[in-house]
Amino acid sequence: MIDLLPAPLPLAPLLLAALLLAALLWPLLLALRTLRWALVAPEKPRLALDWLWISAPWPALALAVLGPDGGLRLDVWLLGGDWALDDQRRLLLAFTALLWGLAGWYARGYLAAEQTRAAAGDPTSRSRLLRFALFWPLTLCGNLLLLLAEDIASFYLGFALMTFSAYPLAIHSGSREARTGGLAYLIMAVLGEGMLLAGLLWGAGTDSALTLSQLRATLATADAGLWMGLLLWLGFGVKAGVIGLHLWLPLAHPAAPTPASAVLSGAMIKAGLVGWLSTLPLGMAGVDASFRGLGLAMLAAGLVGAFAAALLGVVQRQPKAVLAYSSVSQMGVLTALVALGLLRPDSWPALGALVVYFAAHHGLSKGALFFGVGISEQAPRWPAWLLWVLLTLPALSLAGALGSGLIAKRGAKEVLAAAGAPDLALWLSLAAVGTTLLMARTLWRQWTQWRQRGRSPEQTSARRTGPNRTRPSQRTPVAADDQRLLAPMPLAWLMSLVAALSLPFWAGWLTGGLVGGRGWPRFSELPALLWPLGLGLLMSVGFGWSLRRLGPRLSHWLPAGDLWWPLAAGGRRLRRLGRRMLKGLASLQAAWIAWWGARAGNGLTGLNALTRAEGWLRRQLAMLLLAVAVGLAGLLLLDAQSTPLWP
Numbered sequence: 051m052i053d054l055l056p057a058p059l060p061l062a063p064l065l066l067a068a069l070l071l072a073a074l075l076w077p078l079l080l081a082l083r084t085l086r087w088a089l090v091a092p093e094k095p096r097l098a099l100d101w102l103w104i105s106a107p108w109p110a111l112a113l114a115v116l117g118p119d120g121g122l123r124l125d126v127w128l129l130g131g132d133w134a135l136d137d138q139r140r141l142l143l144a145f146t147a148l149l150w151g152l153a154g155w156y157a158r159g160y161l162a163a164e165q166t167r168a169a170a171g172d173p174t175s176r177s178r179l180l181r182f183a184l185f186w187p188l189t190l191c192g193n194l195l196l197l198l199a200e201d202i203a204s205f206y207l208g209f210a211l212m213t214f215s216a217y218p219l220a221i222h223s224g225s226r227e228a229r230t231g232g233l234a235y236l237i238m239a240v241l242g243e244g245m246l247l248a249g250l251l252w253g254a255g256t257d258s259a260l261t262l263s264q265l266r267a268t269l270a271t272a273d274a275g276l277w278m279g280l281l282l283w284l285g286f287g288v289k290a291g292v293i294g295l296h297l298w299l300p301l302a303h304p305a306a307p308t309p310a311s312a313v314l315s316g317a318m319i320k321a322g323l324v325g326w327l328s329t330l331p332l333g334m335a336g337v338d339a340s341f342r343g344l345g346l347a348m349l350a351a352g353l354v355g356a357f358a359a360a361l362l363g364v365v366q367r368q369p370k371a372v373l374a375y376s377s378v379s380q381m382g383v384l385t386a387l388v389a390l391g392l393l394r395p396d397s398w399p400a401l402g403a404l405v406v407y408f409a410a411h412h413g414l415s416k417g418a419l420f421f422g423v424g425i426s427e428q429a430p431r432w433p434a435w436l437l438w439v440l441l442t443l444p445a446l447s448l449a450g451a452l453g454s455g456l457i458a459k460r461g462a463k464e465v466l467a468a469a470g471a472p473d474l475a476l477w478l479s480l481a482a483v484g485t486t487l488l489m490a491r492t493l494w495r496q497w498t499q500w501r502q503r504g505r506s507p508e509q510t511s512a513r514r515t516g517p518n519r520t521r522p523s524q525r526t527p528v529a530a531d532d533q534r535l536l537a538p539m540p541l542a543w544l545m546s547l548v549a550a551l552s553l554p555f556w557a558g559w560l561t562g563g564l565v566g567g568r569g570w571p572r573f574s575e576l577p578a579l580l581w582p583l584g585l586g587l588l589m590s591v592g593f594g595w596s597l598r599r600l601g602p603r604l605s606h607w608l609p610a611g612d613l614w615w616p617l618a619a620g621g622r623r624l625r626r627l628g629r630r631m632l633k634g635l636a637s638l639q640a641a642w643i644a645w646w647g648a649r650a651g652n653g654l655t656g657l658n659a660l661t662r663a664e665g666w667l668r669r670q671l672a673m674l675l676l677a678v679a680v681g682l683a684g685l686l687l688l689d690a691q692s693t694p695l696w697p
Contacts, residue, residue: 062118069117070133073110073194077187080106084184098183104154106187107147110194114144129260132200137561138406143197144560145410146317148549149417150190152542156421157309159538181218188215196321201261202254213239219310220302231301234614238288238298246285253278262328270331276340282329290322291378293355300610303374308424311370315377316417320409323384332391333398345392348385353477355382360484362612364593369423369495371610376488380412383481390471397469404465411454414550418444421543426496430540444550445489450482451583454553459579460571479582486586
């Protein structure tokens with residue numbers, strides 16, 4: 051008997067396709083809804099950051115948790131769209147969507163006062179809020195697209211959409227600092243996009259590569275593969291904060307709203323790392339030996355960034371600037387680990403799993419730390435000891451002493467020992483000392499500002515006299531209405547703490563044991579893992595004592611943005627020089643025009659004289675002809691007299 055009914059389609063590919071399309075299209079639909087509000091009735095009061103807006107990353111989180119491994123291809127998309135989900139992408143997608151979701155919830159409380167002013171009819175607040183609500187899901191969509199894309203066109207589209215849509219988020223406040231940070235971000239973004247596009251087009255055109263896998267194979271075997279890889283490393287390095295290309299981070303992060311800073315440092319900065327993992331020939335057999343030079347350059351840049359950023363960050367006075375330099379330092383560690391993948395291809399499977407886990411650990415912990423800065427600025431009415439214990443937890447995790455940080459440090463020691471790189475393990479342990487210094491500096495600056503906000507002006511001016519010193523319990527309480535508006539902030543922050551500290555438990559389950567399954571260290575291993583924390587705490591005491599006396603000077607000599615300021619000063623000098631050159635050229639042009647004008651005047655005078663001479667000649671033409679005829683006749687006569695008429 052022949053069954054004429056069509057065979058049912060497998061459920062797994064249908065589920066993957068549905069979740070993947072929902073993850074990418076839902077943020078776009080929410081952005082279009084905000085755009086419709088802005089164009090149709092911008093004056094109508096609306097709650098722009100409502101629960102529907104907050105739900106933008108929820109389909110992506112569902113895809114990370116429920117989606118089966120596999121791929122989706124659409125031939126009608128650009129040059130052929132390929133999107134895929136595997137264990138590596140799953141963890142990256144999970145922590146990215148989770149952080150974006152918590153940051154959106156946090157933003158609802160963080161921008162509550164602005165929403166109130168917008169609802170009251172303030173056009174400036176309404177415009178800024180609609181702009182934030184529009185570009186937030188667009189940036190998220192680009193971030194998700196580059197994580198899921200397998201074809202080069204989709205990957206670059208997602209990267210560019212994320213990069214340029216984040217600019218309005220960075221300049222949200224409109225302050226001078228925000229404009230400076232936004233300008234630095236935009237300049238470096240354009241520079242990075244240029245190098246990135248050049249590398250992608252060069253690699254894709256060499257062997258007609260359309261997917262990232264084909265691009266990696268091309269780079270591994272092409273004669274100019276090293277130069278393509280260099281362009282891609284630098285192009286993605288702008289986003290990843292490679293030292294020398296990092297200067298936008300400490301300028302944009304402090305000026306951006308805290309939820310935007312959290313996703314910039316926690317999720318978007320990892321796009322550079324994802325670019326390296328997706329395009330460089332890591333762990334591939336038969337890679338050209340010249341890539342060893344690129345690996346050594348990446349290793350040197352990573353180690354220099356890890357230590358230099360720690361020294362630059364520890365003198366900053368703004369907590370978010372310190373955290374920005376901490377991101378540069380931590381990305382330096384990740385750069386060194388990726389570089390080892392080029393130098394030791396055989397060890398890349400274990401190194402790659404460690405890099406992905408470290409990225410998730412850093413993203414969630416750094417997001418919790420940025421959220422904590424906003425919490426310390428608008429603290430809930432909790433006991434002071436509870437508040438500061440909770441603020442310390444993600445700092446300890448990032449320093450490698452707790453939760454996911456401790457697991458990452460133990461895993462790094464094991465992987466580097468297996469790869470035969472014990473010296474690198476020692477250098478990364480020393481970099482953890484710098485991370486401890488940065489965490490201590492961040493908490494100290496938060497504590498100092500928290501104490502100052504809790505004092506009255508009289509108490510602040512007399513804080514060194516002793517009797518009027520304000521205790522944390524004497525801080526001015528926040529009004530009940532303000533507490534209700536700010537309620538999403540502490541709840542989102544607490545959930546980010548839980549997500550960051552519980553990463554070792556759910557990362558292994560989510561990826562089937564690919565990452566996060568190395569287990570907790572034994573008690574005997576703790577001294578070897580925790581000595582950087584102890585050394586960092588001791589050094590922080592010495593640095594703290596020194597910075598109390600030299601801090602203002604060092605902050606003046608080494609401001610946030612470091613390289614930006616001499617470059618900006620050089621740009622201003624070049625602009626002034628250019629203006630002087632243009633003025634000189636204008637003067638030369640005026641003199642040239644005047645000279646030609648004088649010559650033209652002389653020419654006109656000559657033409658007038660010729661005109662008068664021509665008129666005179668015309669009037670005397672008959673007499674002149676007669677004179678010429680008489681002269682010719684006389685010449686002939688003279689010639690005839692000198693010649694005999696007969697022989």
